[in-house]
Amino acid sequence: MKPLVNPRRVRSLADGRSGAGPVVYWMQRDQRAEDNWALLAAWQQAVERQRPLLVVFCLVSDFLEATMRQFSFLLKGLEETSATLTERGIAFTVLTGAPAKVLPAFLREHDAACLYTDFNPLRLCRTWKAEVLARISIPAFEVDAHNVVPAWVASPKLEVGARTLRPKIHRLLPEFLEEFPRRLPDVLPWKQKLSSFDWDDCRTSLKVRRDIGELTHWVPGTHAALSQLKTFASSMISSYDTGRNDPNVRAQSDLSPYLHFGQIAPQRVALVAARAAVTEESCNAFLEELIVRRELADNFCLYEPRYDSVDAFPRWARESLQDHLKDPRPHRYTLEQFERAETHDALWNAAQRQMVNHGKMHGYLRMYWGKKILEWCREPHEALAIANLLNDRYELDGRDPNGYAGTAWSIGGVHDRAWPTRPIFGKVRYMNLNGCRGKFDVDAFVNVWGT
Numbered sequence: 001m002k003p004l005v006n007p008r009r010v011r012s013l014a015d016g017r018s019g020a021g022p023v024v025y026w027m028q029r030d031q032r033a034e035d036n037w038a039l040l041a042a043w044q045q046a047v048e049r050q051r052p053l054l055v056v057f058c059l060v061s062d063f064l065e066a067t068m069r070q071f072s073f074l075l076k077g078l079e080e081t082s083a084t085l086t087e088r089g090i091a092f093t094v095l096t097g098a099p100a101k102v103l104p105a106f107l108r109e110h111d112a113a114c115l116y117t118d119f120n121p122l123r124l125c126r127t128w129k130a131e132v133l134a135r136i137s138i139p140a141f142e143v144d145a146h147n148v149v150p151a152w153v154a155s156p157k158l159e160v161g162a163r164t165l166r167p168k169i170h171r172l173l174p175e176f177l178e179e180f181p182r183r184l185p186d187v188l189p190w191k192q193k194l195s196s197f198d199w200d201d202c203r204t205s206l207k208v209r210r211d212i213g214e215l216t217h218w219v220p221g222t223h224a225a226l227s228q229l230k231t232f233a234s235s236m237i238s239s240y241d242t243g244r245n246d247p248n249v250r251a252q253s254d255l256s257p258y259l260h261f262g263q264i265a266p267q268r269v270a271l272v273a274a275r276a277a278v279t280e281e282s283c284n285a286f287l288e289e290l291i292v293r294r295e296l297a298d299n300f301c302l303y304e305p306r307y308d309s310v311d312a313f314p315r316w317a318r319e320s321l322q323d324h325l326k327d328p329r330p331h332r333y334t335l336e337q338f339e340r341a342e343t344h345d346a347l348w349n350a351a352q353r354q355m356v357n358h359g360k361m362h363g364y365l366r367m368y369w370g371k372k373i374l375e376w377c378r379e380p381h382e383a384l385a386i387a388n389l390l391n392d393r394y395e396l397d398g399r400d401p402n403g404y405a406g407t408a409w410s411i412g413g414v415h416d417r418a419w420p421t422r423p424i425f426g427k428v429r430y431m432n433l434n435g436c437r438g439k440f441d442v443d444a445f446v447n448v449w450g451t
């Protein structure tokens with residue numbers, strides 16, 4: 001059988017003796033039935049071994065500041081994925097609890113042949129994986145279904161910035177930016193009953209923060225993601241190169257929540273964008289963000305385990321921030337003041353409110369937002385902690401490598417270069433309100449989001 005998946009996208013995590021039961025795909029980051037290389041790799045194994053295929057998701061309620069806002073998006077998306085898989089004869093179940101507790105027992109109960117899972121560079125997810133692997137003895141594989149170029153193939157080391165990763169990615173795109181297979185061989189159906197999962201009950205009983213609740217203006221799931229992609233590719237992408245830095249213009253794709261929850265494949269987005277009838281400038285500007293910048297963030301978290309700490313900042317930034325620790329700070333705010341948007345700066349407050357109320361702050365403002373937190377905190381490590389906490393708590397796309405790379409870029413010069421020295425910022429790039437006024441109509445944005 002011709003491989004469904006490029007073998008360089010798959011890496012072995014553990015050897016072992018196969019059981020007589022199904023192939024199991026432990027779905028984590030890539031929560032979709034469509035265009036999913038990890039599912040396809042497991043599918044191929046199931047067909048070749050003539051075994052059924054089971055897909056399992058472990059639901060952990062304690063996940064990096066996630067609230068009901070993010071869990072409701074996740075659960076509705078997963079419910080759709082479950083229905084699509086079931087229609088195709090693939091059994092899907094959700095196990096609740098820490099993966100190390102629930103998954104090894106499930107694999108033993110079903111005498112699983114082998115385990116497939118998707119790739120996530122975040123520490124917590126790597127810890128889960130290591131804990132599960134320590135408790136099983138079947139072969140296990142990891143598949144990068146989130147990056148167009150698998151993170152470990154793109155680069156074996158921490159990259160300095162986009163300029164060093166870009167040529168590596170571009171060299172590999174002809175190999176990896178391929179269409180997904182259309183016709184899949186039949187897989188043996190799963191005949192036993194799996195313990196049923198009550199989605200509504202889960203939504204009402206899940207022990208997570210509920211005061212930050214569901215956002216009904218966002219429709220979760222692969223169907224909604226593909227529809228958003230269609231709208232973006234047919235009308236909005238044409239102004240991406242000129243309009244994406246204007247928060248009053250709808251030129252960004254709004255796909256980040258779907259990408260974060262793996263409800264759409266970045267590779268599908270790239271394939272559709274590359275075919276859109278727009279100027280080369282717009283298309284290239286979008287693919288630079290979607291592929292190079294996004295995959296640079298995965299590279300950062302994969303090779304820098306302290307990605308959410310000031311220790312991950314480049315040396316020039318750490319040293320110059322240290323040199324400016326004693327600089328006067330005319331404005332200082334606590335976490336609570338930031339959270340309630342109670343600063344003296346109407347633009348910052350409006351951006352914060354956009355994040356809190358809409359669930360997604362405009363990309364250009366995220367840079368300003370992060371840099372002002374640095375300016376108005378006592379120390380960079382406090383600024384980084386506050387930025388990550390608010391980002392993870394309120395953004396639908398938070399708790400993502402892009403978020404940790406974004407705050408580290410704003411506050412600590414990660415992936416950036418040294419700039420002329422300024423008070424407080426040292427050599428870290430500075431942004432101010434006048435700069436924003438030169439780029440877009442600040443008052444118009446404040447009028448919409450300011451209260």
Ligand code: FAD
Binds near residue numbers: 255297397398
């Ligand atoms: P589009 O402009 O349409 O871009 C398409 C996709 O490209 C995005 O969905 C994203 O996957 C990727 N992308 C775009 N810009 C970047 C970037 N600068 N770095 C990496 N990938 C990028 N992104 C998140 O996904 N989650 C976060 O929690 C997050 N937090 C951020 C915090 C700060 C302080 C900063 C400076 C940036 C952050 N970003 C984050 C990156 C970026 O702002 C968002 O990805 C983007 O605004 C999402 O909107 P969109 O999908 O409409 O973007």
